[in-house]
Amino acid sequence: MEIFDIYLLEAVLNGLLLGGLLALLSLGLNLIFGVIDVVWICYAELIMCGMYAVYYLHVQYHWPLYAAMPAAIVIVAMLGVLLHQLVIKPVLAAEPINQLLVTGGVLFFLQAAATLAFGIDFKNLGVSLPAVRIGEMSFSAARLIAFGAAVLGVLGLFVFLRKTYLGTAIRAISQDRAIMPLMGVSPGRIYTLTSALGGALAGLGSCLLVLQYDVHPAIGLSFGPITFLICVMGGLGSMAGGLIAAFVFAQFISVGGFFFAVEWGYVIAFAFFIGMMFVRPQGLFRR
Amino acid sequence: MTFIRPLAAMAALALAVAAQAQQKEIKIGFIYDVSGPFAGGGSEPAQIGTKAIVDYVNEHGGVAGYKIVPIFADAQSKVDVAINEMTRLIDQEKVDIISGVYSSAQCVPMVQQADARKKFTWLNVCVATAVFKDKKLQYVFRPQAHSDQFGAWSCDYITHYAKSKFGTDPKNLRVAIIHEDGPYGVGVAAGNEAQCKKDGLNIVLKEGYSATAPDLSSLVTKLKRARPDVLLHTGYNPDITLFLRQAKEQGLKFKAVIGHGAGHSQFDKLSQTFGKDVNYFHTIDPAAAQLLDPKTLKPGVWAMTQEMVKRYQAVKGPGELPPHVSMGFNNTWILLNDVLPRAIKKYGGFDSESLRKAALETDIPVGGTMQGYGVKFYPPGHPLAGQNERAFPVVMQFVDGKARIVWPMAIASEPVLPFPKGHAYAP
Numbered sequence: 097m098e099i100f101d102i103y104l105l106e107a108v109l110n111g112l113l114l115g116g117l118l119a120l121l122s123l124g125l126n127l128i129f130g131v132i133d134v135v136w137i138c139y140a141e142l143i144m145c146g147m148y149a150v151y152y153l154h155v156q157y158h159w160p161l162y163a164a165m166p167a168a169i170v171i172v173a174m175l176g177v178l179l180h181q182l183v184i185k186p187v188l189a190a191e192p193i194n195q196l197l198v199t200g201g202v203l204f205f206l207q208a209a210a211t212l213a214f215g216i217d218f219k220n221l222g223v224s225l226p227a228v229r230i231g232e233m234s235f236s237a238a239r240l241i242a243f244g245a246a247v248l249g250v251l252g253l254f255v256f257l258r259k260t261y262l263g264t265a266i267r268a269i270s271q272d273r274a275i276m277p278l279m280g281v282s283p284g285r286i287y288t289l290t291s292a293l294g295g296a297l298a299g300l301g302s303c304l305l306v307l308q309y310d311v312h313p314a315i316g317l318s319f320g321p322i323t324f325l326i327c328v329m330g331g332l333g334s335m336a337g338g339l340i341a342a343f344v345f346a347q348f349i350s351v352g353g354f355f356f357a358v359e360w361g362y363v364i365a366f367a368f369f370i371g372m373m374f375v376r377p378q379g380l381f382r383r
Numbered sequence: 384m385t386f387i388r389p390l391a392a393m394a395a396l397a398l399a400v401a402a403q404a405q406q407k408e409i410k411i412g413f414i415y416d417v418s419g420p421f422a423g424g425g426s427e428p429a430q431i432g433t434k435a436i437v438d439y440v441n442e443h444g445g446v447a448g449y450k451i452v453p454i455f456a457d458a459q460s461k462v463d464v465a466i467n468e469m470t471r472l473i474d475q476e477k478v479d480i481i482s483g484v485y486s487s488a489q490c491v492p493m494v495q496q497a498d499a500r501k502k503f504t505w506l507n508v509c510v511a512t513a514v515f516k517d518k519k520l521q522y523v524f525r526p527q528a529h530s531d532q533f534g535a536w537s538c539d540y541i542t543h544y545a546k547s548k549f550g551t552d553p554k555n556l557r558v559a560i561i562h563e564d565g566p567y568g569v570g571v572a573a574g575n576e577a578q579c580k581k582d583g584l585n586i587v588l589k590e591g592y593s594a595t596a597p598d599l600s601s602l603v604t605k606l607k608r609a610r611p612d613v614l615l616h617t618g619y620n621p622d623i624t625l626f627l628r629q630a631k632e633q634g635l636k637f638k639a640v641i642g643h644g645a646g647h648s649q650f651d652k653l654s655q656t657f658g659k660d661v662n663y664f665h666t667i668d669p670a671a672a673q674l675l676d677p678k679t680l681k682p683g684v685w686a687m688t689q690e691m692v693k694r695y696q697a698v699k700g701p702g703e704l705p706p707h708v709s710m711g712f713n714n715t716w717i718l719l720n721d722v723l724p725r726a727i728k729k730y731g732g733f734d735s736e737s738l739r740k741a742a743l744e745t746d747i748p749v750g751g752t753m754q755g756y757g758v759k760f761y762p763p764g765h766p767l768a769g770q771n772e773r774a775f776p777v778v779m780q781f782v783d784g785k786a787r788i789v790w791p792m793a794i795a796s797e798p799v800l801p802f803p804k805g806h807a808y809a810p
Binding site for chain 2: 101103106107110111114207208211216217218220222224225227229234235236237238239308309310312313314315317318319322346349350351352353354357358359361362
């Protein structure tokens with residue numbers, strides 16, 4: 097095998113596209129942890145709900161995708177608010193392990209509820225986007241869109257957090273929970289807003305995933321653990337760290353899988369994660 | 384006091400009748416996955432088939448006067464849950480027999496524990512050869528074909544057609560073996576590799592992957608570089624869908640694909656997702672009973688197949704039945720119609736020892752079961768003791784929405800090889 101061939105370049109670029117997707121998924125989780133200090137272990141299951149929303153609105157109720165997808169984003173944003181109000185709020189002052197267990201419970205609840213409500217069949221939109229060819233290389237249009245959306249999502253969130261009053265309040269409360277109420281900021285409202293924003297990002301992720309994957313109640317298993325590990329590796333709550341970790345992780349998976357067996361790509365990525373936890377247990381970027 | 388004696392006698396009689404009624408039941412714990420990814424990969428159809436035959440048998444008087452009481456447990460597509468459910472079925476539900484089991488990843492550890500506890504276990508679906516190979520199991524039996532056979536048959540099939548259909552000698556036919564990395568995928572792939580080498584085929588890539596991997600693009604890239612003519616693929620449902628989607632998007636081309644059961648046998652689902660793109664795909668599995676020629680079966684067997692089709696379609700509606708329905712229906716039928724009656728009548732009961740002796744005497748000729756194969760189990764001392772030596776899979780091809788058997792030659796129709804021009808994956 098030549099070390100630098102066209103296929104290696106394809107693997108690198110595919111890793112980049114996968115990184116964009118993982119970065120988008122980790123963005124919402126990091127935002128929520130950064131502000132509310134609670135890890136939504138059930139984050140991937142919210143994405144699953146969003147995928148079902150797109151599927152049913154588009155396939156069963158014949159909504160066009162340009163309407164079904166924003167609707168799904170709104171639905172998942174509302175789910176995020178519900179999750180906060182019903183589950184997270186009562187345990188805000190509890191030990192972190194209890195918060196983790198509660199959201200873990202929601203994970204199993206959502207999986208079981210989806211099985212009962214939607215059945216076990218794999219469902220898909222039946223939408224096939226054309227591949228994008230560049231010479232001998234060919235790429236998924238859905239992945240390219242996901243990559244673009246991830247970039248826009250990051251930029252949009254950055255602008256929102258830096259340039260708006262609410263964004264400033266969110267950043268402020270994430271830096272000092274105790275002092276902000278004294279300055280007239282309501283933590284409750286900020287937490288609710290953040291949950292809606294985190295949910296909306298999960299909704300955006302679901303719109304992009306549903307173009308590439310079948311929907312089934314266990315789809316969260318494919319993305320939940322890896323998203324969580326990326327957030328931990330980047331430094332829980334650090335959005336920049338999450339982004340970098342997502343791209344590093346994706347390159348390990350893609351290029352590692354290209355040079356060695358596919359399984360080794362994941363082994364190398366997880367070995368790197370374990371190594372990082374020894375060297376920098378707080379993650380690449382401390383919040 | 385004169386009324387006490389008759390009262391006591393009546394009470395004793397009532398107790399005896401109740402005890403008799405209790406004894407007239409045989410509890411079978413069936414373990415399948417009706418949640419998680421395996422459910423849609425064939426486990427649910429297998430459970431529907433199993434329930435259908437149990438209902439049928441009970442409606443016709445049970446087995447030797449005993450009513451079959453099925454207790455279905457959901458393994459949730461998880462190995463630990465399967466083992467826990469098996470323990471619960473044995474210890475709490477007090478089942479007489481353990482049966483079912485879709486996933487080889489569950490079968491391998493489960494049966495060792497069941498056998499150690501001397502609990503008679505009857506496997507309907509899982510195929511890994513590793514379940515039995517050199518394990519010296521005594522109370523575990525499987526009428527189903529095993530993965531080495533699956534792996535070997537796909538190689539033999541393409542070797543046979545190398546010259547006439549692909550226009551080249553077997554040594555020039557480029558074959559890639561890709562598989563999920565559980566016992567099922569690894570077992571089939573090992574069978575592929577051994578037989579393809581024996582047949583002189585050119586193996587250009589052999590690689591495993593996790594069935595829950597979120598990305599297989601690097602595998603597709605490697606396949607593009609390896610340029611296989613034929614893909615031998617073993618996987619479940621989510622991973623097959625992901626692979627085919629990424630393969631198409633990345634422009635992977637090949638001339639034929641042979642799947643090995645599980646997700647590849649769920650053609651209706653693949654078809655819903657990919658439409659014409661999966662036309663001319665193959666799968667290897669024990670024959671879906673409804674595809675066999677009734678003339679090749681013993682008298683009365685075809686009527687059971689029709690019963691199966693009727694009952695399955697009553698649950699799921701019209702459409703192609705996946706082979707897993709036959710596995711649940713037919714293999715449970717063999718237990719209830721052959722092994723269990725002999726255990727009761729000849730050995731006096733349905734304890735594990737009686738069932739074991741009865742199973743070892745099973746001798747059903749080819750054509751005697753709904754899936755066409757016969758049943759005779761390898762005896763103790765054989766490396767595959769407990770495995771049905773007369774089971775065989777078939778190669779099926781899906782052409783325009785219909786499955787048809789294309790291998791072995793004796794019962795095959797003409798396959799479409801390679802993909803016609805214009806097919807989504809054709810070079």
